[in-house]
Amino acid sequence: MARRVGELARWTARRPHHVSAAALAAGLAATGKPVVAASLAALLAVGMLVARAPVVALVAAGLVIAGAAVGAARLRAIDAPLVSAARAGHADGRAILLERPRPSRFATSAAIELSSGPGGGSRVLARARRGLSWPAEGAPGTELRVRGPLSAPVRRPGQRLDWPAYLRRRGIGAELELDALSGTGRRRGGLAGAVDRARTAGESALDSGMSRERAAVARGMVLGEDEQIDSLLRDDFRRSGLAHVLAVSGQNVMLLCALAVPVLAALGAGPRPRVVALVVLIAAYIPLAGAGPSLQRAGVMGVAGLVALGAGRVASRWYALLLAAVVTLGVNPRVAGDPGWQLSFAAVIGILLLAPAIRRSMKSLPRPLAEGASVTLAATVATAPLIAHHFGAVSLIGVAANLVAVPIVAPIMWAGMSQVALGVAMAAVPSFAPAAATLCAALGRVNGVLIGCLDAVARYFAELPGSHVTLPFGSTWAVVGAYAAVGAAVVLARLSAQRAEPRAQEVAAGWRRTPRRARMVLALGAIVCAAGAWRAFTRPPDPPRKLTVSFLDVGQGDATLIQDGPRAAVLFDGGPPEARVARQLREAGVHRLALVVATHQSRDHQGGLPEVIQRFPVDALLDGGDGTRERAFNDLLALARRRGVRRIEPRPGEVLRAGRLVIRILGPPPRPPGPPSGNPNLRAITAVVSEDGFDLFLSADAESPAILRYPLPRVEAMKVPHHGSADPGLSAVLAHLRPSVAAIEVGAHNAYGHPAPSTLAQLRRAGPHVYRTDRDGTIRLTVADGRIRVRMAR
Numbered sequence: 001m002a003r004r005v006g007e008l009a010r011w012t013a014r015r016p017h018h019v020s021a022a023a024l025a026a027g028l029a030a031t032g033k034p035v036v037a038a039s040l041a042a043l044l045a046v047g048m049l050v051a052r053a054p055v056v057a058l059v060a061a062g063l064v065i066a067g068a069a070v071g072a073a074r075l076r077a078i079d080a081p082l083v084s085a086a087r088a089g090h091a092d093g094r095a096i097l098l099e100r101p102r103p104s105r106f107a108t109s110a111a112i113e114l115s116s117g118p119g120g121g122s123r124v125l126a127r128a129r130r131g132l133s134w135p136a137e138g139a140p141g142t143e144l145r146v147r148g149p150l151s152a153p154v155r156r157p158g159q160r161l162d163w164p165a166y167l168r169r170r171g172i173g174a175e176l177e178l179d180a181l182s183g184t185g186r187r188r189g190g191l192a193g194a195v196d197r198a199r200t201a202g203e204s205a206l207d208s209g210m211s212r213e214r215a216a217v218a219r220g221m222v223l224g225e226d227e228q229i230d231s232l233l234r235d236d237f238r239r240s241g242l243a244h245v246l247a248v249s250g251q252n253v254m255l256l257c258a259l260a261v262p263v264l265a266a267l268g269a270g271p272r273p274r275v276v277a278l279v280v281l282i283a284a285y286i287p288l289a290g291a292g293p294s295l296q297r298a299g300v301m302g303v304a305g306l307v308a309l310g311a312g313r314v315a316s317r318w319y320a321l322l323l324a325a326v327v328t329l330g331v332n333p334r335v336a337g338d339p340g341w342q343l344s345f346a347a348v349i350g351i352l353l354l355a356p357a358i359r360r361s362m363k364s365l366p367r368p369l370a371e372g373a374s375v376t377l378a379a380t381v382a383t384a385p386l387i388a389h390h391f392g393a394v395s396l397i398g399v400a401a402n403l404v405a406v407p408i409v410a411p412i413m414w415a416g417m418s419q420v421a422l423g424v425a426m427a428a429v430p431s432f433a434p435a436a437a438t439l440c441a442a443l444g445r446v447n448g449v450l451i452g453c454l455d456a457v458a459r460y461f462a463e464l465p466g467s468h469v470t471l472p473f474g475s476t477w478a479v480v481g482a483y484a485a486v487g488a489a490v491v492l493a494r495l496s497a498q499r500a501e502p503r504a505q506e507v508a509a510g511w512r513r514t515p516r517r518a519r520m521v522l523a524l525g526a527i528v529c530a531a532g533a534w535r536a537f538t539r540p541p542d543p544p545r546k547l548t549v550s551f552l553d554v555g556q557g558d559a560t561l562i563q564d565g566p567r568a569a570v571l572f573d574g575g576p577p578e579a580r581v582a583r584q585l586r587e588a589g590v591h592r593l594a595l596v597v598a599t600h601q602s603r604d605h606q607g608g609l610p611e612v613i614q615r616f617p618v619d620a621l622l623d624g625g626d627g628t629r630e631r632a633f634n635d636l637l638a639l640a641r642r643r644g645v646r647r648i649e650p651r652p653g654e655v656l657r658a659g660r661l662v663i664r665i666l667g668p669p670p671r672p673p674g675p676p677s678g679n680p681n682l683r684a685i686t687a688v689v690s691e692d693g694f695d696l697f698l699s700a701d702a703e704s705p706a707i708l709r710y711p712l713p714r715v716e717a718m719k720v721p722h723h724g725s726a727d728p729g730l731s732a733v734l735a736h737l738r739p740s741v742a743a744i745e746v747g748a749h750n751a752y753g754h755p756a757p758s759t760l761a762q763l764r765r766a767g768p769h770v771y772r773t774d775r776d777g778t779i780r781l782t783v784a785d786g787r788i789r790v791r792m793a794r
Contacts, residue, residue, distance in 0.1 A: 015319075016056050016059070017319060018316075018318060018319055018322060019044070019056055019059075019060050020056075020059060020060065020063055021319065021322035021323055021325075021326055022044075022060075022322050023040075023041075023044055023059075023060040023061070023063035023064045023067065024063045024064075024066070024067045024326050025067070025322055025325040025326045025329055026040045026044070026064050026067065027040070027041075027063060027064040027065060027066060027067020027068040027069075027070075027071065028067040028068070028070065028071045028325075028326065028329035028330060028333050028336075029067075029071075029325075029329055029333070029336040030064070030067075030068050030071075031067075031068055031071025031072055031074075031075060031333040031334075032071070032072065032075065032333075033068075034068070037064055037065060037067075037068040038065075040064050041060075041061040041062075041064035041065055042061070044057070044060040044061060044064060045057040045058070045060060045061040067329075070330070071329070071330075071333035074330065074332070074333055075333055075334070078171060078332065078334075079168075079173070081119075081121050081122035081123070081173070082122060082123075082168065082171070082172070082173025082174070083173065084119055084121075084122055085114065085119035085122035085123075085124050085150060085173050085174040088118035088119035088150050088174075089118070089149065089150055089151075090118055090148070090149055090150060091114055091117060091118055091119055091124070091146055091147065091148060091149075091150050091176050092117045092118065092146075092147045093114065093115070093116035093117025093118070093120065093145070093146070094114075094115045094116045094117070094143055094144065094145060094146075094184065095112040095113060095114045095115055095126070095143070095144045095145075095146045096112060096113045096115055096141065096142070096143055096144070096188050097110060097112055097134070097138065097139070097140055097141065097142045097143075097144055098110070098111040098112055098113055098123070098140060099111050099140055099227075100138050100139075100140060100225055100227050100228075101128070101134050101138040101227070102227045103227070106129065106130060107127050107128055107129045107130065108127070108128050108134065108138075109125055109126065109127040109128070110125070110126055110134070110138065111123055111124070111125055111126075111170065111172060112124060112125075112126045112144065112146065112176070114146075115143075118150075119150060119174070122173065122174070123170075123171050123172045123173070124150065124172060124173070124174045124175065124176045125153075125167060125172050125174075125175045125176065126146060126148075126175075126176040126178055126181075127175065127176065127177055127178060128178045128181055129177075129178070132178055132180075132181045133181075134181070135181075135182060135183025136183060136187075139196070139200055140196055140199065141187045141188045141192065141193055141196030141197075142183060142187055143183065143184045143185075143186040143187060143188065144181060144182070144183060144184065145180070145181070145182045145183070145184055146176065146178055146180065146181055147178070147179050147180040148176050148177045148178045148179040148180070149176070149177055149179075150174045150175070150176050151174060151175055151177075152164070152173070152174060152175075153167050153172075153173075153174070153175050165334075165337060168334055169332065169334040169335060169337060169338050171332070195287045195288060197427065198288060198424045198427065199223065199288055201423040201424050201426060201427035202222075202223060202288065202419075202420035202421075202423045202424055203219065203223065203225070203423075204423055205419045205420060205422055205423025205424075205426065205436075205437075205440045206218050206219060206222060206223065206416055206419045206420055206423065206444075207219075207444070208419070208437070208440045208441045208444045209440065209441040209442065209443065209444020209445040209446075209447070209448060210444045210445065210447060210448030210451070211448060212228075213230060213233075214447075214448045214451040214452060214455075215444075216228035216229045216230070217229055217233070217246065217451050217454070217455070218412070218416050218447060218451060220246040220247065221245060221246060221248075221409075221412060221413060221416060222248070222252070222289070222413065222416035222417060222419075222420060223248070223288065223289050223420070224247060224248035224289045226246055226247065229246060231577065231578055232577060232578070232580065232611060233455060233458070233459075234246065235462070235578070235580060236455075236458040236459045236462040236463075237458045237462075238391075238395075238462075239395060239461075239462035240395060240397065240398065240401040240457070240458045240459075240460075240461035240462040241380070241395030241397065241398020241399070241401050241402060241461070242398070242401055242402065242405055242454075242457070242458050242461075244343075245405065245409055245454070247340070248289040249298060249344060250298030250302075250344065250348065251298075251409075251413075252285070252289065252298070252413065253282055253285070253298040253299060253302045254298075254302075255410060255413045255414060255417070256281060256282070256285055256417060257278050257281075257282075257302065258414075259414050259417060259418070260277070260278060260281055261274065261278070264277055264278075278302075279303050282299050282302050282303055283299070283303075285299075286299045288420070298324075298344070300320070300323060300324035300327045300328070317352055318352065321345070321348055321349070321352070325345065328341065339386070339390040342386050342390075343383050343386055343387070346382045346383045346386055347379040347382055347383050349382060350378045350379050350381060350382020350383065351375055351378045351379055351382070353378070353382075354374075354377075354378035354381060354382065354490065355374045355375050355377075355378040356374075357494065357497075358373070358374035358377055358378055359371065359374035361497070362374060369403075372402075372403055372406050373399070373403060376398075376399050376402040376403060376406075377399050380398050380399055380402075381486060382486075384482075384486075385473060385479045385482035385483055385486070386479065388471035388473040388479075388482070389473040389474070389476075389478065389479045392470060392471070393469060393470045393471060394469060394471055396469055397461050397464055400461065401457065401458070401461040404457050404461075405454060405457050405458075408450055408453055408454045408457065409454065411447075411450055412447055412450045412451060412454065415443045415444075415446060415447040415450070416447060418443055419440050419443050419444060419447070422436040422439060422440050422443075423436075423440065462583075463583060463586060465540070465541065465587065540586050540587075540589065540591070541587065541588075541589045542566070542589050543563055543565065543566045543569070543588075543589035543590065543591070544563055544565060544566075544588075544589060544782065545565050545566065546565055546782050546783060546784045547562075547563070547564060547565060547691050547692070547694065547782070547783040547784070548561075548562075548563045548565075548588075548780055548781065548782050548783070549561070549562050549563075549696055549717065549780070549781040549783070550562075550563070550588060550778055550779070550780045550781075551719060551743040551745055551771070551773060551778065551779040551780075552575065552579075552581060552584050552745075552773070552778050553584075553773040553777045553778040553793065554574075554575025554576065554579035554581055554584075554604075554608065554745070554747075554773075555575065555576065555578075555579050555604075555747035555748075556576070556604055556723065556746065556747030556750045556752075556754070557573070557575035557576045557579060557604035557605060557607070557608075557745070557747070558572070558573040558575060558599070558604065558605050558700060558701075558719070558723070558745045559571065559572070559573050559574050559575040559579070559581045559584075559608065559745070560572040560573065560698060560719055560745070561584075561585065561588060561590070562661060562689050562696065563588070563589070563590070564658065564659035564660050564661045564691060565659075567659030567660060568594040568658040568659030568660075568661060569585075569590050569592065569593050569594060569658075570593065570594055570595045570596075570597070570658050570661055570663065570689065571585070571593055571595070571596050571597065571612065572597045572599060572687075572698050572700070573597065573598065573599050573605040573606065573609070573700065574596075574598075574605070574606060574607065574608030574609035574611075574612050575604060575605070575607065575608045576603055576604045576607040576608060577603075577607040577608050577610075577611065578607075579607075579608055580608070580611070581608040581611070581612060582608065582611045582612045582614075582615045582616065584778070585612065585616065586615075590616065591616075591617075592616060592617045592618075592619075593612070593616050593617070593618045593619065594619050594620070594658035594659065594661075595618075595619065595620050595621075595622060595656065595658050595663070596609060596612060596613070596618050596620070596621050596622070596645075597621075597622040597624065597685060597687070598621065598622065598623060598624050598625065598633070598636065599624045599684045599685040599698075599700035599701075600624045600625070600626065600680040600681065600683060600684035600685065600700055600701065601624075601625050601626070601628040601630045601633040601680045602680060602681070602701065603632065605684075605700060605701070606632070606633055606636055607632070609636055610635070610636055610639055613636070613639055613640055613643055613645060614639070614643075618640070618643070618645045619645070619646065620645065620646040620647070620648050620656075621637075621640045621645050621646070621647050621648065622648045622650055622656070622685065623637065623647050623648065623649055623650070624650060624683075624684060624685040624700075625637065626668070626671055626676055626677065626680060626683050627671055627675075627676045628676050628680065629676065650665050650668075650685050651665060651670070652665055652666060652667050652668070652669055652670075652710075653665065660691050660692070661689055661690070661691050662689070662690045662691065663687055663688075663689050664687060664688045664689075664690070665685065665686075665687050666686045666687060666688065666710040666711065666712075667683075667685070667686045667702070667706065667707075667709070667710045668682075668683040668684070668685070668686070668702075668706065671683070680701075681700075681701035681702060681703070681722060682702055682703070682705060682706045683702070683706070684699065684700035684701050684702040684706075685700060686698070686699040686700070686702050686706070686707060686710060688713060688715065691783075692783075693786065694716050694717075694783045694788075695713060695714070695715040695716055695717075696715060696716070696717050696718065696719075697712075697715045697717070697718035697719070697737055697739065698718075698719050699718075699719065699721045700721070700722075701721065701722040701723075702721060702722070703721050703722055703725070703727045703729070703730075704721075704727050704728070704729025704730055704732060704733050705729065707721065707729075707733050708729060708732060708733060708736075712733065712736035712737055713736075713737075714736075714737060714738050715737050715738075715739050716739060716740050716741065716783075716788060717739055717740065717741040717742070717743070717781060717788065718737055718739040718741070718742050718743070718768075719742075719743050719744075719745060720742050720743065720744045720745075720755070720759065720763070720770075721733075722754075723744065723745060723746040723747075723750075723752070723754040723755065724744040724746055724754045724755025724756060724759045724760070724772075725752065725754055725755070725756055725759065726756035726758050726759060727756075727758075727759060728758070730759060730762045730763075731762045731765065731766065734762065734763070734766035734768075735766070738766075739768045740768055740769065740788065741768055741769050741771070741781060741788060741790065742763055742768040742769070742770050742771070743770075743771045743772070743773070743779050744770065744771070744772045744773065744774075745773050746772060746773060746774045747773075747774055748774040748775075749774075750774075755772065769790070771790065771792065775794070776792040776793065776794050777792060777793025777794040778792075778793040779791075779792055779793075780792075
């Protein structure tokens with residue numbers, strides 16, 4: 001070990017440029033942390049002195065301190081307009097839209113740059129509530145007239161993301177709640193305006209020939225515009241370990257060069273003209289694709305490598321990586337805290353350190369497969385601790401998903417980049433437009449099919465049991481410990497491989513001496529065994545054998561699953577769409593639903609049901625819409641009709657059956673003539689589900705003013721109405737029902753204060769065992785032999 005450390009020290013001492021770049025990058029990353037900067041300077045100096053390089057030690061220590069000083073000066077320059085925006089208190093003037101607006105539940109938001117009025121020259125995050133629309137369909141570069149209050153961003157209690165720090169990394173120091181929003185009819189000019197026009201032409205070309213949903217994925221992959229990607233599809237990519245595919249990164253730069261090199265060769269360009277052309281292409285593509293931190297890193301690395309090749313030198317990948325760190329941190333030292341920046345560098349470091357050894361261990365595999373597997377596995381191992389730290393979970397099947405996706409991703413990128421290039425050419429040379437438009441549409445149709453295949457891969461792997469595991473690495477020290485464990489595991493693996501090398505060579509030689517037919521039989525047998533093991537691992541679980549009630553953890557929403565053992569399953573509500581209740585149903589062993597109940601119109605109740613109806617055979621839908629005109633609920637009914645699901649209107653006193661389950665509808669009463677009720681909660685479907693002496697009371701968001709009008713029986717279990725909101729009449733409801741178990745379906749740290757303290761007090765006085773999904777996760781009641789067994793996920 002000592003010998004290896006000495007070799008590393010001498011290797012470092014022979015590369016002063018690498019050490020200098022690393023020192024400068026470390027100083028920039030430590031901006032605003034003088035103790036950290038001083039510690040890094042001392043550490044580097046000691047390391048170089050041990051390597052007997054005193055001059056390099058002195059220079060390295062000085063560069064760390066210089067980097068921290070330069071970073072501090074850079075932050076003062078960045079923060080000056082941020083402070084002025086926050087102090088302005090009000091905006092009223094012109095602004096430039098910098099990005100496409102991103103939709104959220106109640107509004108849309110986008111970064112804008114104020115160009116006149118209070119706070120002029122600063123970037124702010126503008127939020128447009130429903131009723132306000134962005135001019136020119138939200139095209140970046142559009143000049144706006146804005147008015148509204150400005151405020152400094154704040155971090156809400158319980159919020160995982162440090163929202164103010166996230167905005168500061170983007171150069172945003174204030175939030176603007178728009179009271180008025182309109183366009184001036186003008187666009188920005190100059191180089192930024194030229195990029196806007198090229199981007200718009202590329203977007204239009206990229207959209208041709210494919211559906212809107214798939215065009216949104218193409219925009220994310222090629223141009224970094226992920227605003228319109230469906231949130232459920234985005235979640236599938238994240239769970240399957242393919243989230244990086246939806247963002248522009250170093251992969252884009254690599255594929256751009258791979259696409260351009262044969263074209264340049266066909267045009268007869270020599271080595272140095274090719275390098276110049278590729279550098280120009282990279283320089284043009286980075287602003288076109290949004291110039292995110294990972295793309296900046298890849299661009300600098302690519303240009304550094306190409307310049308080294310053009311100068312006739314062997315490119316140093318490590319030096320290019322360090323140079324990329326210096327450049328990106330010099331632009332904005334705060335980018336060191338950006339998850340995308342961290343993951344990008346961690347992935348490249350992992351590939352440089354681990355991929356060669358992994359590839360050598362796979363030399364018996366076909367070269368393309370070995371290359372893809374080694375790079376994927378190295379990047380996965382290197383980024384796993386950071387992913388767990390920032391997102392709370394890591395994908396367990398990311399390597400397999402990436403191996404399947406790689407052959408699809410490259411053609412998608414090449415076709416998409418070709419479409420963008422054709423679009424820019426059409427805008428520059430109008431006479432070329434008819435032929436280019438035809439070619440764009442043809443490429444788009446092919447790309448649409450490929451993107452559909454990629455979506456299917458992401459969905460398949462995302463739905464596998466145990467596709468991801470929760471790893472709450474909340475602190476920096478937890479991440480450091482995880483990387484130390486990874487490093488120790490790598491060292492042990494290498495030592496074990498060295499000791500096993502002679503035996504491995506004997507086995508390889510014996511394999512080569514085996515007759516070819518025998519090797520084929522053995523390989524086929526291994527493939528069959530692997531396929532059988534994969535099928536056994538990925539097969540959905542069986543349904544429970546006993547009556548089981550699951551109060552599903554869907555955050556701030558309702559979803560209750562009742563399974564009559566293996567006979568039938570009934571679902572009351574589906575929570576909000578982002579809760580992905582369909583996935584929870586699959587994990588609970590659901591293969592078919594005899595009945596789905598949409599209790600009333602409310603996003604946190606019916607939002608997840610469209611996905612359920614798309615993913616599972618459903619026999620009937622109990623429609624609690626009560627004549628609502630709300631679009632999302634009526635889209636659900638239309639989807640059910642297209643899927644052949646029988647629609648049932650609720651009637652008080654009606655009895656429905658599913659297997660041995662008996663569902664008795666208590667309310668609401670028939671709706672009187674006229675428009676629907678303004679408060680759908682009070683007219684939510686209320687029912688009792690029974691089997692063999694067990695009764696379950698479900699009332700969705702209906703509270704005591706509605707519930708007490710119904711004939712209430714005694715029950716064994718209940719879902720507490722309306723997520724545990726304040727309800728003075730709940731005690732009277734409990735006196736009628738007298739449940740043994742009461743479950744509150746509620747989201748952690750919700751904005752409504754649910755469950756209310758008064759509701760919890762009434763439940764304590766009534767005496768049932770109270771469970772909460774925000775605290776206990778999914779709550780399952782198993783009923784057998786007259787007894788109720790309760791299991792909690794947490």
